[in-house]
Amino acid sequence: MSDMFDLDAPTLSRYVMKNTKDPELVILLNSLATSFKLIASAVGRAGVAKLYGLAGEVNSTGDDQKKLDVMSNDMMINALIHSGVCCVLVSEENEDPIIVPADKAGKFCVAFDPLDGSSNIDCNVSVGTIFSVYERKDGSVNDLLRSGADCICAGYCCYSSAVELVFTFNGGTVEGFCLDPTIGEFIHTRIDMKFPADGGKRIYSCNEGNYIHWDKPIQDAVSVFKSGVDGEPYTARYVGSMVADIHRTLLYGGVYIYPADKKSPKGKLRCLYEGIPMALIIEQAGGIASTGYFQGKIGRVAELVPDAIHCKCPIIMGGPRDVGVIYDCYKKAG
Numbered sequence: 001m002s003d004m005f006d007l008d009a010p011t012l013s014r015y016v017m018k019n020t021k022d023p024e025l026v027i028l029l030n031s032l033a034t035s036f037k038l039i040a041s042a043v044g045r046a047g048v049a050k051l052y053g054l055a056g057e058v059n060s061t062g063d064d065q066k067k068l069d070v071m072s073n074d075m076m077i078n079a080l081i082h083s084g085v086c087c088v089l090v091s092e093e094n095e096d097p098i099i100v101p102a103d104k105a106g107k108f109c110v111a112f113d114p115l116d117g118s119s120n121i122d123c124n125v126s127v128g129t130i131f132s133v134y135e136r137k138d139g140s141v142n143d144l145l146r147s148g149a150d151c152i153c154a155g156y157c158c159y160s161s162a163v164e165l166v167f168t169f170n171g172g173t174v175e176g177f178c179l180d181p182t183i184g185e186f187i188h189t190r191i192d193m194k195f196p197a198d199g200g201k202r203i204y205s206c207n208e209g210n211y212i213h214w215d216k217p218i219q220d221a222v223s224v225f226k227s228g229v230d231g232e233p234y235t236a237r238y239v240g241s242m243v244a245d246i247h248r249t250l251l252y253g254g255v256y257i258y259p260a261d262k263k264s265p266k267g268k269l270r271c272l273y274e275g276i277p278m279a280l281i282i283e284q285a286g287g288i289a290s291t292g293y294f295q296g297k298i299g300r301v302a303e304l305v306p307d308a309i310h311c312k313c314p315i316i317m318g319g320p321r322d323v324g325v326i327y328d329c330y331k332k333a334g
């Protein structure tokens with residue numbers, strides 16, 4: 001009838017209702033989607049609503065909190081508590097876990113980074129939200145200190161030229177949804193997301209300002225990227241918002257690294273609400289999510305068991321071809 005309107009919009013709710021038999025999971029994703037719409041609105045109005053700048057506090061990993069970090073956190077906490085399906089919440093912005101009052105408690109435990117890349121807010125560069133979901137065992141924080149194998153759902157929302165939600169049910173496909181602001185709904189726009197089959201673009205993505213702190217194999221790998229593989233040098237791209245850097249890596253190909261180094265022996269990114277959820281997305285899209293050499297071996301990020309809610313982990317995530325360049329450098333180093 002019309003080219004302008006989809007009369008049968010494939011919404012997020014429709015996808016979730018079709019792909020889980022668990023009504024509480026439908027409620028949870030609906031509440032998460034509400035918080036992403038609120039955050040997107042606040043990010044979009046940051047200039048006019050005077051939301052740039054610092055909130056004045058420092059969080060548990062030493063980051064200066066921005067006003068929008070605090071607001072986004074409150075939006076997520078409110079949406080999740082009132083969903084009635086959560087019992088324990090862990091946020092980058094809260095030192096301690098939040099135990100949901102019994103009258104509102106349900107079976108899900110959710111860890112989240114409410115606003116990722118918040119150093120980019122004040123200059124309007126892409127930011128995001130990252131989340132992972134576990135099921136209650138004893139209702140304590142231990143329910144979240146588990147490896148990625150126990151995570152039932154993980155994903156991110158990217159606030160940029162478009163607002164895009166990407167998530168996966170553990171063991172399932174990776175699916176992408178774009179917010180259609182004209183109807184306020186996330187629409188299923190990317191089906192069964194996979195790394196480009198041919199490896200995609202040769203891109204390396206890292207904060208190269210840390211070069212002097214890196215171990216030799218990481219320095220060597222970045223030198224290989226710059227001098228070229230098969231005569232073709234890599235392109236450098238680094239947004240400095242993990243969500244944006246991972247989203248680009250998934251869509252275009254390449255490798256994103258934030259390794260352990262002499263200054264940060266466990267890396268910078270947080271295991272529970274940055275490392276593990278992104279690792280599940282990357283692996284289920286056909287990529288590799290490695291710690292690099294860490295704690296005596298080269299392991300998967302998804303198999304780490306966090307020993308504290310704000311613990312950190314090193315990250316090497318990307319397509320097999322490009323992560324392979326880094327593995328070769330580890331092999332050469334012996």
Ligand code: AHG
Pocket residue numbers: 063092113115116117118119207240241242243245268
């Ligand atoms: P957050 O803004 O949630 O604290 O996360 C910051 C993280 C991540 O988004 C980004 O990839 C990385 O820190 C950037 O770190 P550098 O500024 O050290 O490059």
Ligand code: MN
Pocket residue numbers: 063092118
């Ligand atoms: Mn932070």
Ligand code: MN
Pocket residue numbers: 113115116117242274
């Ligand atoms: Mn972050």
Ligand code: MN
Pocket residue numbers: 069092113114115116117118
């Ligand atoms: Mn954050």
